[in-house]
Amino acid sequence: MIKILYPLLAALLLLSGCGGKQTDDKACFRYGTTAYGTSLDNAGIDPHQSYQGWSAIRYGVGETLFRLNEQSQPQPWLAQKYEYIDDRTCKITLRDNVTFSSGRKMTAAAAKECLEQLIAVHSRAAADLKIRSIAAAGQELTIQTTEPLPALINYLCDPYACIMDMQSKTANSNLLAGTGPFIAQRVTAQEIYLQRNPHYWAGPVQTEAVLVKGIPDGDTLAMALQSGELDAAQGLPYASLRLFRNNPAFKLSSTETSRVFQAALNFSSPVLQDPRIRAVIALAVDKQAFAATLLEGNGTPAAGPFPGNLPYGTSWRSSYDTDTARNLLAAAGWQDTDGDGYVDKGGKPLTLRWLTYPARQELPLLAEAAHDYLKNIGIKAEVNITDNCAVFLQNGQWDIYAKSFVSAPTGDPEYYFTTHIPSSSAYNVGHYHNPQAEQLLQNLRGTADTSQRAQIARQLSQLITDDNAYIYYAHLKMTLVMKNNVRGFSAHPSDYYEITAALAKE
């Protein structure tokens, strides 16, 4: 047995040595994240495939024509400027000094190839961008849309619009040439290995190599960071942040984001067709306590889909009111007649099925907290935390579906409402229908003025909050933890830009 064991151990050591060949280098920045992997549909760097564009942008492989600044406003990036010829035509002038890592110059023709391929294969992008035609001449790209699209520039900030060299795409490889500060050398479902782009257009890149490792388990991630295997990490459990907060060997970078933890109510469920019951659910949970204690301050209580710091956001006001909730229940005919602590009507207790998934650590916490809050006012909640939410949603086996969603990924409110208000929209799983809301959405789509758009967005937020179609619990405060010697690495409100040319290890 020992004769077999020793060679096996030796082989294992050798294999691990080979694996570490590229990454043991001191110049390599090792970054662990829970936000990369097949379960998140972003394992890869092809922006035309599901959410892989997020990985291309986050890890510095590719760039978009415009990028969001700290205030979530679009700013030129690969583009130099833009102008609207008319309400359906936008002329974008591209930078003249940008080359792909393949060596090819980034011209309007190259961008056209990429965007045309995008709308041909990516249904979400095609639905957002509504492109009729694209014309390219030198560095000038002219995009014509099928209808007035004031948010076109915002949509071009979405990672799916990452500009890649389509000629570098081959059938046998998942590597693509982008314009970013790093070049992808190896892309697997678990990790991405990147090397410095020596010809990066925006200046010298500070770090030689980067290894991005997808580590789905937050505790493993925390221990890898503590043991020194990683230089930085994203997605640590909130409880683990205490380990690093007052530790001089580490530092943190936090920012508020538009990722919202929300619950959709099922309008097909008979009990939830009563607006009073929906209001009761909204009143029952202390969002402030949830954000302060269970998210350990890494979240802000939410009153609407967008955080209050955005021009179209909703300022926080507490809605926690158990007395009103109990009165509403009584008014709706639900009372505890049998003394079991739960209200009932016609001999049936009021039971709500709370559906959520475990991939975001906040959602099981919310589910368990909500269970107790609802119990306090006499509602029995049956919590179902499962990876197979789609099955339960399809079968209608749910009353409340809690999920996490980035509400303003393009710095514009239209995307959220487009995906949540129309009856046929992708995320309107609760079959919410309000003609007034749909009319307001139409108005939003036809309005170009930013302040007017913000006003309509606030009206829409108020309307769906009044209807309790969705209940908003908290907005995420994203935190990156890194070793003290890391420079140029900070959290961005959009959750897009992580690895940049400024990243350095001292």
Place this chain on the structure above:
Amino acid sequence: MISQKTTFLRAILPVLLLLALSAAGTWAAPHDPFHQQLQQALLPPGDEYICGTDRYGRCVFCRVLAGAPLSVLTALSLTIAASLIGTTAGIYGGYYHGSVADKFLLHLTNIVLAFPGMMLALAIAGIAGGGMLTAAAALLCSSWAPYARLARRQVITIRHAPYIEAARLCGCTDTEILFRYLLPIAVKPVLIMAAANIGTMLLALAGLSFLGLGAQPPAAEWGSMISSSRSLLQVAPWTVFTPGCALFIAVCCFNFSGNALHDLLEPEHNNFLKERTYD
């Protein structure tokens, strides 16, 4: 020299205590194990909360007590159910040895035994979805087979014994022979196996809950308590260690009592202990 009976009684006492605590469950808890008080979150062990509080401000000790019925009694019930199903199937198969039903049972047993028990349970629970009932059903599906094989083997060896033939000649029906003469013979090894397996069942149940395929929040099942507090291991270790210790102690109790029962019922197989005793 301590007799086997005394050893068994000593080993069974902690189990009885555990079962009594499990039966008492929430009643024995000094605080409401399900009541959340977020302002009391993650208090370390102290006078008021002897094992501290969890992230929802709930008393961890009370939750461990409240979780005992779910963890211990479910494991016990599952073991009893698996042994009953397996034994019944096994004695029928053994008695009608060579029949179509016996062959079917034999093949089914072999198929179930071909998979590692936990893997099979994981697959079933994973397909059927989470929940305590699903987890219990999954464990039942994967744990009856060893009992069936054992009972079948026992019955095959004695089904042509002279006293069975005599009973048949006396006009006893098959059912009478099965339950009056064969079952008592098969019961002893099955009982020993079942007693030894309760601890394993407890761990398997906790394992499924740990993986999110068993009890759902806010149920106080020990495995799910460990799982939900995993991220607190370094900052609030009491939230993990308390249910972990409860699980460890319960499994030890059942394993020691299983061994003692084995020694009591089959002292002739206890050579190692015999030698030590005579020393």
